[in-house]
Structures are given as structure tokens and as C-alpha cells.
Amino acid sequence: MQLDKEHKKPSSIVFHCYHQQNWEGEHFVPEHTLSYQIAGSLTFNDGSNEYVSSNGSFRFLRRNQLMKFLKQPPEHGEYQSVSIYLDQQTLKDYCLEYGIEGKHTPNSIKLLNLQKNNLFLGYIDSLFRYHKMGGLESQELMNLKLKEAITLVLITNPELKDVLFDFTDPHKIDLEAFMNKNYHFNVKLDRFAYLTGRSLATFKRDFETIFNSSPGRWLQQKRLEQAYYLITRKGKTASDIYLDLGFEDLSHFSFVFKKMFGESPSKISSV
Structure with missing residues (x-):
């Protein structure tokens, strides 16, 4: 499926697409991120461990961490992925709406490759359709798709509940x-x-x-x-x-x- 060039408008759901050249760098991860690798591969390194995602991989990346990355397009093809950024306000609103109490729990999860299933695949397919029709420019629809993403993560990976809804800032560490x-x-x-x-x-x-x-x-x-x-x-x-x-x-x-x-x-x- 052909995608538009990287979606430049500020958004909580972003499609990435570019040709041929490898792209490496580093960044601070400010928000929890759910993403799907459409084509090519993405390698993260946190200084201790390396995490590789290839075609068809779903991953969850925890907020407040430093990561180096290497994006590699397939041979003679384009690098393609979609990222869903679960910002703190959206997660707090979700807690209030559904009566969820978040708590701080020490957790070592940095990046988790999620098991592929029909729920995630159906969700990603719906994003493709809305993206093609320009539907994701609607803030109301965007909010609904973010809530859907949170719900799917909780259904398929309930162990991430205390990661998603931990709203504390980093504690003083060594x-x-x-x-x-x-x-x-x-x-x-x-x-x-x-x-x-x-x-x-x-x-x-x-x-x-x-x-x-x-x-x-x-x-x-x-x-x-x-x-x-x-x-x-x-x-x-x-x-x-x-x-x-x-x-x-x-x-x-x-x-x-x-x-x-x-x-x-x-x-x-x-x-």
C-alpha cells in the first residue's frame, strides 16, 4: 500500500515514509508510543540493549527515556511505519472516563515487541483508510482512535496498565x-x-x-x-x-x- 510522504502536520498519529537512505540518530522519548512497522526495519539501542523491529512488528515504547535509532528501508523500497503517541493528557482523560486509578510501580520495560493479533491489524487497517480519506485531520476522530489504541493495549497486554497510567515524573536516582x-x-x-x-x-x-x-x-x-x-x-x-x-x-x-x-x-x- 502506497503512503503519502511523512505526515508533517503536528499529530498524535503519524505516518512515516521515505526512500532508500538509512537514517540514524537519537532522541528523547517524551510520550508512550505504539507503532507498527510496515516496511523496512527499525533498530533501537538504549545503551545496554538493542531492539529490532521488522516488517509487520508492533512495538510499545515507554516514555521518558533516551534511545538511539537506525531506520533501514528494504532493498529498492521505502521505509514505512505508523506511530501513535499516547500523550499524558489523553491517558489522564481515559482514566477519568473509565474510573481507572493509575499508580507508580517501578518497571523495567523500555521497549516491548507486542504479539501480532487481529485486533491490532484491524486497528492499523482503519488508520490507513482514515489517513487516505483525510479523516485523521478531524480532532474528534483522532481522539477516538487514540482511545481505541489505549483500549487495545489494555486488552492484549494488561501488564502495561501501570506503565500507561503512571503519571509521576522521574524520581531522584543515582x-x-x-x-x-x-x-x-x-x-x-x-x-x-x-x-x-x-x-x-x-x-x-x-x-x-x-x-x-x-x-x-x-x-x-x-x-x-x-x-x-x-x-x-x-x-x-x-x-x-x-x-x-x-x-x-x-x-x-x-x-x-x-x-x-x-x-x-x-x-x-x-x-
């Missing part, structure tokens, strides 16, 4: 362990602060107490030390690793690498 695991994500300091359950000012204060360094200096040094290890011990090149280590620009990475180690990445790798 800052040292979190940063040592997630330093390679290229996000702003206020995002790191939020995910560790701190205000930005408290995050900076706690960070300097623990690491005896400012967050900016520590992040750059940590990323460059890992780069040095990967280049000298694992045979990687600068172009292989700069994005994975949180650098946006290859030339900037090479500049700060040389400033720290005295040689460019290419000269270090040839030693």
Missing part, C-alpha cells in the same frame, strides 16, 4: 550510574537533569560534587576517552563513531580530539 551509562547521548543538560529527578541547578551541583568537574567538561572528556579506546583498540574510524558518542559534527569531533590527544583521529589510528 546520578553517577546514570551518567556513566548515558553520557554518549547528545541531549541538553536540562534533559539529563529531568531524567535523574533533579532541577537543572541541583543537577549541576550534584554533578560537580560527584565528578569534581562541570557537566560540559566531563561529558566531552568521557566521550573523547571512549573515542580513543575505540580507535586505538577496536580499529574504528572517526566517521564510524562520532555520532554514536554524541558529537553532531565530524570536523568538530576531530578538532577537540586533536586538542586533547595531540594528534588527529586518523593519525592515532595509524600508529
Whole structure:
């Protein structure tokens, strides 16, 4: 089935479609997301585990986490998927309407590949039809389809109830362990602060107490030390690793690498 190019209008239900080129990057996941892989594959990496979704896969992605991704179109084809974003207000309204009490329960679920069934397939087929007719531009219909998605998740995966309806912000966690695991994500300091359950000012204060360094200096040094290890011990090149280590620009990475180690990445790798 042919889809329009990626739906640019802000929406809770988004169709993605593009040609040929692989697309990789990273992002903060602000809302619970239910999605269906139509064509191609999508690989997520949270720094510890890798999650792969291929054609016909349904997945649930929990909010408030950092993920790297790689989107790969099929050979000679297009990458196609649809994402349903379950925002907090919609979930709160659902709780009120159906008398559900959400509660905070520590949960390790980050990404869950859902079992394919006729309920989900019927739902996705209805989205295709409404999308083709422009029906999803109606906010009333959009709200109904979001409620339907929540209901289907609860019916098919009741263990996700306490994940969906946990409206608490991240609690204060071990800052040292979190940063040592997630330093390679290229996000702003206020995002790191939020995910560790701190205000930005408290995050900076706690960070300097623990690491005896400012967050900016520590992040750059940590990323460059890992780069040095990967280049000298694992045979990687600068172009292989700069994005994975949180650098946006290859030339900037090479500049700060040389400033720290005295040689460019290419000269270090040839030693």
C-alpha cells in the first residue's frame, strides 16, 4: 500500500515514509508510543540493549527515556511505519472516563515487541483508510482512535496498565550510574537533569560534587576517552563513531580530539 510522504502536520498519529537512505540518530522519548512497522526495519539501542523491529512488528515504547535509532528501508523500497503517541493528557482523560486509578510501580520495560493479533491489524487497517480519506485531520476522530489504541493495549497486554497510567515524573536516582551509562547521548543538560529527578541547578551541583568537574567538561572528556579506546583498540574510524558518542559534527569531533590527544583521529589510528 502506497503512503503519502511523512505526515508533517503536528499529530498524535503519524505516518512515516521515505526512500532508500538509512537514517540514524537519537532522541528523547517524551510520550508512550505504539507503532507498527510496515516496511523496512527499525533498530533501537538504549545503551545496554538493542531492539529490532521488522516488517509487520508492533512495538510499545515507554516514555521518558533516551534511545538511539537506525531506520533501514528494504532493498529498492521505502521505509514505512505508523506511530501513535499516547500523550499524558489523553491517558489522564481515559482514566477519568473509565474510573481507572493509575499508580507508580517501578518497571523495567523500555521497549516491548507486542504479539501480532487481529485486533491490532484491524486497528492499523482503519488508520490507513482514515489517513487516505483525510479523516485523521478531524480532532474528534483522532481522539477516538487514540482511545481505541489505549483500549487495545489494555486488552492484549494488561501488564502495561501501570506503565500507561503512571503519571509521576522521574524520581531522584543515582546520578553517577546514570551518567556513566548515558553520557554518549547528545541531549541538553536540562534533559539529563529531568531524567535523574533533579532541577537543572541541583543537577549541576550534584554533578560537580560527584565528578569534581562541570557537566560540559566531563561529558566531552568521557566521550573523547571512549573515542580513543575505540580507535586505538577496536580499529574504528572517526566517521564510524562520532555520532554514536554524541558529537553532531565530524570536523568538530576531530578538532577537540586533536586538542586533547595531540594528534588527529586518523593519525592515532595509524600508529
